[in-house]
Amino acid sequence: MKLNLLLTAAVLCLAVSACSDSPAPEADDAASDAAMTANPLLEDWDTPFGVPPFDRIQSEHYLPALRASMEAHNAEIDAIVADSDAPSFENTIEALERSGQSLSRVTRIFYALDSAHSDEVIKETAKTIAPELSAHSDNISLNKELFDRVLAVHEQRDDLGLSGEQQRLLEETHKQFVRSGANLEDAAQERLREINSELAELSQQFQDNVLDETNNFELLVTDKADLGDLPASLVALAADEAKRRDHDCECWAFTLQRPSINPFLQYSPNRKMRKRMFDGYAMRGDNDNEADNKAIISRTVQLRAERSALMGYDSHAHFVLSDNMAETPDNVYGLLDQIWKPALEISKVERADMQAMMKADGIEDRLRGWDWRYYTEKVRKAKFDLDEDALRPYFEVNAVRDGVFALATELFGLQFEQRNDLPTWHPDQQVFEVKEADGSHLAILYMDYFARESKRGGAWMNALRSQSNVDGFVAPVVTNNFNFPAPSGDSPSLLSLTEAETFFHEFGHALHGMFSKVTYESLAGTSTPRDFVEFPSQVMENWMRQPEVLRMFANHHETGEPIPQEVIDKITASATFNQGFATVEYMAAAYLDMAYHVLDTTEAVEPRGFENAAMADIGLIEEIIPRYRSGYFQHIFSGGYSAGYYSYIWSEILDADTFMAFQETSLFDQDTAARYREEILSKGGTLPGMELYQNFRGREPEIGPLLEKRGLN
Numbered sequence: 041m042k043l044n045l046l047l048t049a050a051v052l053c054l055a056v057s058a059c060s061d062s063p064a065p066e067a068d069d070a071a072s073d074a075a076m077t078a079n080p081l082l083e084d085w086d087t088p089f090g091v092p093p094f095d096r097i098q099s100e101h102y103l104p105a106l107r108a109s110m111e112a113h114n115a116e117i118d119a120i121v122a123d124s125d126a127p128s129f130e131n132t133i134e135a136l137e138r139s140g141q142s143l144s145r146v147t148r149i150f151y152a153l154d155s156a157h158s159d160e161v162i163k164e165t166a167k168t169i170a171p172e173l174s175a176h177s178d179n180i181s182l183n184k185e186l187f188d189r190v191l192a193v194h195e196q197r198d199d200l201g202l203s204g205e206q207q208r209l210l211e212e213t214h215k216q217f218v219r220s221g222a223n224l225e226d227a228a229q230e231r232l233r234e235i236n237s238e239l240a241e242l243s244q245q246f247q248d249n250v251l252d253e254t255n256n257f258e259l260l261v262t263d264k265a266d267l268g269d270l271p272a273s274l275v276a277l278a279a280d281e282a283k284r285r286d287h288d289c290e291c292w293a294f295t296l297q298r299p300s301i302n303p304f305l306q307y308s309p310n311r312k313m314r315k316r317m318f319d320g321y322a323m324r325g326d327n328d329n330e331a332d333n334k335a336i337i338s339r340t341v342q343l344r345a346e347r348s349a350l351m352g353y354d355s356h357a358h359f360v361l362s363d364n365m366a367e368t369p370d371n372v373y374g375l376l377d378q379i380w381k382p383a384l385e386i387s388k389v390e391r392a393d394m395q396a397m398m399k400a401d402g403i404e405d406r407l408r409g410w411d412w413r414y415y416t417e418k419v420r421k422a423k424f425d426l427d428e429d430a431l432r433p434y435f436e437v438n439a440v441r442d443g444v445f446a447l448a449t450e451l452f453g454l455q456f457e458q459r460n461d462l463p464t465w466h467p468d469q470q471v472f473e474v475k476e477a478d479g480s481h482l483a484i485l486y487m488d489y490f491a492r493e494s495k496r497g498g499a500w501m502n503a504l505r506s507q508s509n510v511d512g513f514v515a516p517v518v519t520n521n522f523n524f525p526a527p528s529g530d531s532p533s534l535l536s537l538t539e540a541e542t543f544f545h546e547f548g549h550a551l552h553g554m555f556s557k558v559t560y561e562s563l564a565g566t567s568t569p570r571d572f573v574e575f576p577s578q579v580m581e582n583w584m585r586q587p588e589v590l591r592m593f594a595n596h597h598e599t600g601e602p603i604p605q606e607v608i609d610k611i612t613a614s615a616t617f618n619q620g621f622a623t624v625e626y627m628a629a630a631y632l633d634m635a636y637h638v639l640d641t642t643e644a645v646e647p648r649g650f651e652n653a654a655m656a657d658i659g660l661i662e663e664i665i666p667r668y669r670s671g672y673f674q675h676i677f678s679g680g681y682s683a684g685y686y687s688y689i690w691s692e693i694l695d696a697d698t699f700m701a702f703q704e705t706s707l708f709d710q711d712t713a714a715r716y717r718e719e720i721l722s723k724g725g726t727l728p729g730m731e732l733y734q735n736f737r738g739r740e741p742e743i744g745p746l747l748e749k750r751g752l753n
């Protein structure tokens with residue numbers, strides 16, 4: 041059982057924003073008590089593979105199940121403390137690891153649903169339970185008698201004859217206690233509890249505000265000309281959305297969800313409308329209304345600074361990074377600064393290209409943020425004769441899935457068998473049994489593809505059940521979640537190149553979960569440092585655009601004809617196109633995250649001015665805004681990536697360098713794949729990231745392949 045329960049939440053991937061509406065009702069305690077009497081979350085499951093019985097679980101079941109599981113966990117902790125035997129690895133560290141199974145099971149499912157298929161009861165439960173879970177974690181990590189036992193075992197660590205993984209578990213457990221304040225004086229611990237509880241509530245409020253701001257926006261188009269070259273499948277989706285919102289007209293509704301806003305900004309020739317969309321997106325949480333997030337940000341940053349000082353660190357970033365591969369803010373800045381300057385220069389060249397194109401369109405104004413995506417498409421077409429949206433017919437969602445699976449078969453010999461007999465949380469979900477080459481069971485994989493109101497934005501993976509082998513082998517159950525455009529009428533779900541890449545990315549996280557082969561759940565699968573965890577996912581993206589891989593799956597959804605060679609050539613030729621923008625947009629957000637969290641003072645910041653100053657410091661050009669502005673930067677204010685948004689580029693050093701290992705041999709080299717699986721994917725967090733990497737590659741990672749991939753060398 042992890043000490044910090046909230047860390048069982050998903051691996052977040054470039055999440056955008058949330059998507060459901062209206063205020064939540066009060067949870068009904070009487071109904072909850074009734075539901076308790078037969079609560080499937082607290083029973084043993086006789087489903088195939090022991091998957092959660094989603095068909096029997098109701099939203100009302102979560103709150104009582106969470107509370108009952110916390111009670112049960114407390115009793116287990118009490119028993120460990122009350123043990124009259126001297127503390128040993130088995131009766132303390134392993135017993136702790138065994139404890140909280142029910143709570144782990146319920147929280148995993150609860151947070152999976154909270155993200156992927158929420159409703160008013162779930163949202164209200166999340167709000168209610170956040171401070172309770174925070175207090176529960178603190179009660180364990182600040183339990184003096186328990187910590188004394190951990191300390192006693194830790195002191196004898198060299199004489200216990202522990203295996204490598206047991207030593208790692210002991211070190212990690214001890215470290216987690218210390219990092220949770222177990223060593224602090226009573227008064228400091230009291231203050232720590234208050235801080236943690238307040239932070240848990242702020243985080244939940246932040247997320248709810250982004251949800252409200254996202255859902256309160258709509259752009260209604262009544263003149264078809266304003267749709268420009270928007271792909272037919274997305275026009276149909278916007279018409280559906282207008283109907284769903286009760287607009288009785290020939291019109292199209294656009295929202296701030298990615299499948300809606302991005303194509304609009306790329307294709308609508310109406311500059312004013314693009315500006316409205318762009319501002320609607322960028323100003324979320326910064327509108328001085330009841331959903332404004334500025335006060336929450338300011339308070340969060342203050343509390344984090346105060347907490348890190350209590351812990352004896354210079355800043356929140358120092359505290360967080362000391363437990364990551366990067367180790368220090370200096371190391372993070374060292375990497376960011378190396379990439380920032382060339383990327384910024386390239387973005388200025390891109391800007392000049394677009395400005396020229398705009399002038400040719402007869403527009404006298406200078407290029408603005410809301411023009412960037414529109415002119416990117418025009419320049420792409422002019423330079424490479426490539427229209428990204430004309431590619432969609434080759435990327436029907438099931439075809440992309442087949443491509444992802446075929447790649448996994450090529451590399452690792454995996455087999456995928458669709459199962460229609462397993463319960464799901466939504467009828468659109470697909471479920472697969474994943475098998476080894478010899479037909480033996482590996483894992484269960486759930487796929488949830490489409491954007492909908494009950495799902496937050498972005499794409500992510502979670503483990504509904506983590507792999508472990510303490511009392512017999514437990515096979516993993518994992519999910520992938522996306523916000524792809526839903527099918528509409530006769531039009532199937534057709535993905536953009538970027539969306540197809542996201543599919544490969546999330547599947548990489550799924551592999552990390554499915555290939556896990558460790559003893560302890562705490563060290564399994566994606567339980568690695570934040571700046572390591574995006575490595576196995578990002579590495580899969582590298583295969584997507586390779587001609588050999590495209591030929592495996594990119595067939596036209598109507599004609600079945602494979603993607604033409606000349607189109608593949610254009611994709612290859614334009615590989616680094618617009619990478620200045622993509623890099624700068626991402627890195628601006630990474631710098632912003634660091635700026636908030638290297639503060640060594642608890643003096644209040646004013647987020648709007650603070651963000652402007654931080655962006656001026658790095659010389660960000662006006663036409664680009666950070667990938668996430670402060671008001672909706674959920675990764676760092678409600679998602680566990682604080683002082684960690686740099687992780688994507690840090691992990692990219694590893695993934696680009698790893699993909700080079702395949703390029704040096706062959707794209708589907710079985711030996712390299714086997715070594716990658718064995719040394720990285722199966723090991724979870726049982727060794728430090730750098731050690732895992734060196735065991736795989738035989739040396740430390742090199743930055744060259746990353747710079748080359750992004751065209752920055």
Ligand SMILES: [Zn+2]
Nearest residue numbers: 052053574577
């Ligand atoms: Zn990811």
